[in-house]
Amino acid sequence: MCDTALSGLIVKEVSGFYWVEAGDGHTYRCRLRGRLLEAAQSSDVAAIGDRVRFDAVPDETGRIGAIFEVEPRRTVLGRAVRTEGSRGAGDPVRQHVIIANPDAVFVVTSAVKPAPDFPLIDRLLAIADHAELPEVVLIVNKMDLADEAKVIARFLPYEKMNYTVCYTSAEKRLGIERLRELLDGKISVFTGASGVGKTSLLNAIQPDLGRAVKEVSGWRDEGVHTTRDSVLVRLEQGGYIADTPGIRSAALYDVEPEELDGYFRDIAPYVGRCRFNDCAHQDEPGCAVIDAVRRHEISRARWRSYLALREELTKALEAY
Ligand SMILES: Nc1nc2c(ncn2[C@@H]2O[C@H](COP(=O)(O)OP(=O)(O)OP(=O)(O)O)[C@@H](O)[C@H]2O)c(=O)[nH]1
Ligand SMILES: [Mg+2]
Ligand SMILES: [Zn+2]
Numbered sequence: 236m237c238d239t240a241l242s243g244l245i246v247k248e249v250s251g252f253y254w255v256e257a258g259d260g261h262t263y264r265c266r267l268r269g270r271l272l273e274a275a276q277s278s279d280v281a282a283i284g285d286r287v288r289f290d291a292v293p294d295e296t297g298r299i300g301a302i303f304e305v306e307p308r309r310t311v312l313g314r315a316v317r318t319e320g321s322r323g324a325g326d327p328v329r330q331h332v333i334i335a336n337p338d339a340v341f342v343v344t345s346a347v348k349p350a351p352d353f354p355l356i357d358r359l360l361a362i363a364d365h366a367e368l369p370e371v372v373l374i375v376n377k378m379d380l381a382d383e384a385k386v387i388a389r390f391l392p393y394e395k396m397n398y399t400v401c402y403t404s405a406e407k408r409l410g411i412e413r414l415r416e417l418l419d420g421k422i423s424v425f426t427g428a429s430g431v432g433k434t435s436l437l438n439a440i441q442p443d444l445g446r447a448v449k450e451v452s453g454w455r456d457e458g459v460h461t462t463r464d465s466v467l468v469r470l471e472q473g474g475y476i477a478d479t480p481g482i483r484s485a486a487l488y489d490v491e492p493e494e495l496d497g498y499f500r501d502i503a504p505y506v507g508r509c510r511f512n513d514c515a516h517q518d519e520p521g522c523a524v525i526d527a528v529r530r531h532e533i534s535r536a537r538w539r540s541y542l543a544l545r546e547e548l549t550k551a552l553e554a555y
Contacts, residue, residue, distance in 0.1 A: 241300070245285045245335075246467040246475070253281055253302060255289060256469070265289050265300035277329065279313070281305050283467045283477055284335035284422055308335045312366055312424060315488035328551065330488040333465070334424045334477050339370035339417065343427035343436065346381035349456050351389070352428050357540035358485045359426060360398065361498040365490055372399045372417055376432040379404040392534045396500040405435035415440060420473045429481025430458020437478050441470060446478060492548040496524070499541050501533050517542060
């Protein structure tokens with residue numbers, strides 16, 4: 236065998252196969268080799284966005300390879316998932332990597348149809364801040380169907396806490412130019428609930444893409460989980476964008492309940508002013524966060540998101 240080592244970027248993953256865009260301009264379908272294959276049993280050692288080194292294996296059926304090295308990740312967007320089976324060893328929870336090395340995450344919601352899932356939005360924003368991603372953007376799509384002033388008022392708290400908020404319509408091609416600017420030259424990811432228009436926005440940004448989109452279910456007003464695979468799409472303007480399947484919920488990975496308040500940008504500034512050091516901001520006397528909620532400086536919905544997420548983290552700890 237006369238293998239040659241190449242390096243490249245994982246742009247697609249389907250059940251143990253990785254499509255790697257290599258420096259030679261070709262895409263190779265790769266498997267993991269040896270040690271990596273073993274490690275892949277318990278963690279996502281390779282994912283879209285990873286830079287890898289692989290051996291090209293000459294093969295008449297096409298370009299095939301074997302990945303032998305994954306470069307250290309600069310950033311990771313991931314969420315906690317329960318491990319399946321109960322063999323006793325290892326963590327009950329592991330990190331599912333949505334994308335490796337993203338420069339920017341775009342949390343996508345629709346203004347209506349389906350209605351915004353604020354608890355999910357707040358979770359994804361906290362995950363993005365915990366991951367220390369250089370850029371976090373909130374996209375509010377389907378503005379063509381909504382009462383603009385009302386929607387902007389509902390998302391005002393997010394602008395105040397310094398998230399970039401983009402109001403778009405994939406259908407009417409509104410706000411697309413601004414998105415293009417934000418995407419320029421970066422590796423970005425679209426994430427959010429099903430049916431909010433992640434794929435439609437991507438198709439609007441790059442019209443020749445033709446990725447499938449499907450109508451939201453009429454009677455439940457919910458997305459139907461059209462996108463099943465995670466792919467990195469190379470943008471003509473430069474950069475890559477990942478279209479990912481819609482998610483129902485997202486749990487934080489590797490965050491202690493006590494540190495959660497640090498990942499809520501509106502809550503964090505008050506934390507040091509609570510009477511108790513270990514204040515959970517739930518019902519403690521002298522809690523500066525609760526006072527701020529009363530004064531409408533922190534929105535009640537955000538506070539509720541925080542409490543729900545904190546309770547979930549505490550329960551996960553107790554389950555050990
Ligand atoms: N009116 C309107 N409809 C939109 C807009 N964007 C998307 N849609 C519609 O919403 C439905 C869902 O869009 P998708 O792009 O498939 O949503 P998605 O977020 O990719 O959903 P999953 O792949 O299931 O996660 C489709 O019927 C789209 O045509 C928009 O800006 N306005
Ligand atoms: Mg989709
Ligand atoms: Zn407090």
